[in-house]
Amino acid sequence: MLLHAGLQDSRMWAQQVPVLARRHHVICLDLPGHGQSTGYDTTQAMQQVLLRVLDELQVKQVALVGISLGGACALDFALAHPERVSKLALVSTSVSGLEDRLDAQTKQVWPRITTQLVRADTAAAAEEFTRAWFDGPARRPNQVNARARRLLYQTTLTTMRAHRLSGWPRLSSQPAAPQVAKLTVPVLVMVGQQDLPFILACGQYLQQTVADQTGLVIANAGHMVNLEAPALFNRSLLAFLRP
Template structure:
């Protein structure tokens, strides 16, 4: 683990390999450790940087205003990189999209895995699924909330926990409990959002975009992948990854690694 000063905060990252740079951006229920199955594989061809976004994992959270997408560019500046490909899962995908729209000259390609999109409103169907699968939880109870989020996102609406690798569930739960503490701290800081948000601007993307989702993820995520593929000019939609929900790089690394190696410049 290395730390770098970015826009007044010390951000933690892991780095491996050499070649064209690739930055990995984690899900909001995780941290940079979710890329444990990708780093060594991608490092055979690329300079791989797995970042803890500000406030998450081992990255600091000073009480000053910031934006995640400007932090990504600050990371590139600090490492002397003119451009990089961004690989994002879930919230990390939303940060990657925002970065590409705010700083298009700094992003060579986007790979979006089960991505969120800034400005997207969750559908009634997804909200109803949450109520059915999780229900009301105390947001200050990190253990209960993490259990609910892992049930919703990592298991997914079409499985029961017994159908998922218990080690994956334990690892996801540990990461999510830590991420929930980060999100509580972030709620007290002024986090600038992309304005206008990405959901209405996908046609502005100028770089190649690869998009996919887990076949067992919630419907909104799969529909967002379809929307990006239909709207971004250079987008390619891979089929949904079988037997995977929201953390598909962890759950099904083989097809994800193959797709990334084939796509990344």
């Protein structure tokens, strides 16, 4: 099951699904408030939503792959329903409960985005999002893959205009950080070297705390690792998923 990043949709996995489908059954969905999802039921946490999806599909156990927001959703589900998860890949994932490690750069990201949204300038808000969550703090737009950047920007803009941040997936009220040590399934922790400091700190925490984990840092990639380094991402993920 592939869980996309915030303000993106299942199409961000276009370079992964055909490769994974050669060896695996792949479930790829749009999270609430994203893509083609409809309705705005904010009463259910994502762990409940994912459980319902798996039950409806009659899938007893799944390997979860989540990036960014999708990674946080995957982590919540694995902690709540460990018997339903065979493996867990957390890509560019923040960990709730580590807010004391937030750095100044990361703290500035969402205020800049919401300032533009308050002004009803979704194009500027989407650009702010892209600068933070694709370029990263140390790169300029002309230093990254233009095609992948444009895809992320356009998807972000479409999501902002279609959903207006309504029905955003609700995470668990219980912080994940104190619980991750009890994970017993194999965990892949993947981050891009050019990501924001807080995401790198969360990745480091997971590598230090989870017993059965494989850590991987992708050089010359930011937050959206699968878009920037698809070939390396696919090889690494396939190797992790191998029985």
